[in-house]
Amino acid sequence: xxxxNSELVIEIKNLSKSFKNLIAVDNLNINVFQGDVFGFLGPNxxxxxxxxxxLLTLIKPNKGSIKIFGxxxxxxxxxxxxxxxAIVEKPDFYGYLPAIKNLEIVSKxxxxxxxxxxxxxxxxLVGLAERYKSKVxxxxxxxxxxxGIAQALLHNPDLIILDEPTTGLDPMGxxxxxxxxxxxxxxxxxxxxxxxxxLYEVEQVANRMIIIYKGTAxxxxxxxxxxxxxxxxxxxxVNDSEKAKGxxxxxxxxxxxxxxxxxxxEFNIENHEIASLNKYLVEYGVDVYSxxxxxxxxxxxxxxxxxxx
Numbered sequence: 001x002x003x004x005n006s007e008l009v010i011e012i013k014n015l016s017k018s019f020k021n022l023i024a025v026d027n028l029n030i031n032v033f034q035g036d037v038f039g040f041l042g043p044n045x046x047x048x049x050x051x052x053x054x055l056l057t058l059i060k061p062n063k064g065s066i067k068i069f070g071x072x073x074x075x076x077x078x079x080x081x082x083x084x085x086a087i088v089e090k091p092d093f094y095g096y097l098p099a100i101k102n103l104e105i106v107s108k109x110x111x112x113x114x115x116x117x118x119x120x121x122x123x124x125l126v127g128l129a130e131r132y133k134s135k136v137x138x139x140x141x142x143x144x145x146x147x148g149i150a151q152a153l154l155h156n157p158d159l160i161i162l163d164e165p166t167t168g169l170d171p172m173g174x175x176x177x178x179x180x181x182x183x184x185x186x187x188x189x190x191x192x193x194x195x196x197x198x199l200y201e202v203e204q205v206a207n208r209m210i211i212i213y214k215g216t217a218x219x220x221x222x223x224x225x226x227x228x229x230x231x232x233x234x235x236x237x238v239n240d241s242e243k244a245k246g247x248x249x250x251x252x253x254x255x256x257x258x259x260x261x262x263x264x265x266e267f268n269i270e271n272h273e274i275a276s277l278n279k280y281l282v283e284y285g286v287d288v289y290s291x292x293x294x295x296x297x298x299x300x301x302x303x304x305x306x307x308x309x
Contacts, residue, residue, distance in 0.1 A: 025054070041196060047214070048197075055161060091147065093147065098134060099150075100133065141173065142169050142173025142177070146177070146180065159193065207222065
């Protein structure tokens with residue numbers, strides 16, 4: 001999936017930021033187009049949070065420029081920020097107050113004239129309408145993350161910046177956030193700038209991405225084009241791993257089988273091979289219970305840094 005529109009929403013040119021002797025961001029260039037779910041990837045310490053803080057004018061760059069909605073961020077800061085919603089790290093709320101009251105307080109502090117109807121709309125959007133009177137201290141971590149996104153959506157911004165929105169969530173919580181991001185993009189036509197260190201998470205929702213490492217861009221482009229070209233570790237959970245291993249022993253899959261642990265077989269294969277391997281196992285009487293891609297971001301970094309160094 002390519003960019004929905006050719007109109008630039010974020011244009012970063014030659015952006016750099018250092019803290020004493022530490023170079024956090026080094027000559028970074030990023031283009032985010034209208035309608036993108038843009039994955040901003042990198043390991044912890046790569047410069048992602050520093051870049052986001054510059055996007056939100058929380059810190060100033062040493063050099064470079066940032067344009068958002070075609071305007072210079074540092075010359076037209078207030079007008080730009082009024083059309084941005086953001087979560088940076090863990091959202092904080094008053095635990096002893098209900099969800100609706102927390103959002104009412106945020107709307108007053110922000111200076112936006114937000115009606116109770118709009119507050120209930122965003123609570124409905126993030127799946128918390130039925131808990132609007134519940135105290136936030138009774139919310140799970142995933143619910144608090146969704147309330148944080150509701151807070152970012154109150155003023156109906158066109159650009160939403162999410163910094164590690166699934167950190168600390170269980171698999172169900174991660175899925176809820178992914179589904180919400182997809183809804184915001186596809187149905188509400190929002191542009192999403194999604195920072196994460198989890199490659200698989202970004203692969204599920206983003207159409208374009210950039211990977212930074214030590215503050216420098218290493219690869220940028222269409223998500224599927226970048227990832228389909230790479231091998232990944234895929235774990236097949238089956239009913240009989242010994243039978244499966246024997247069946248594959250005289251096939252081309254033998255060389256791609258890297259490990260067997262209990263009823264799990266780990267292969268090093270490309271995306272397009274998953275379906276045919278699954279079909280082969282089933283046709284020869286092996287039940288496949290689950291297929292889990294386990295490519296790690298670190299492995300992908302190792303590959304691309306070896307190629308670019």
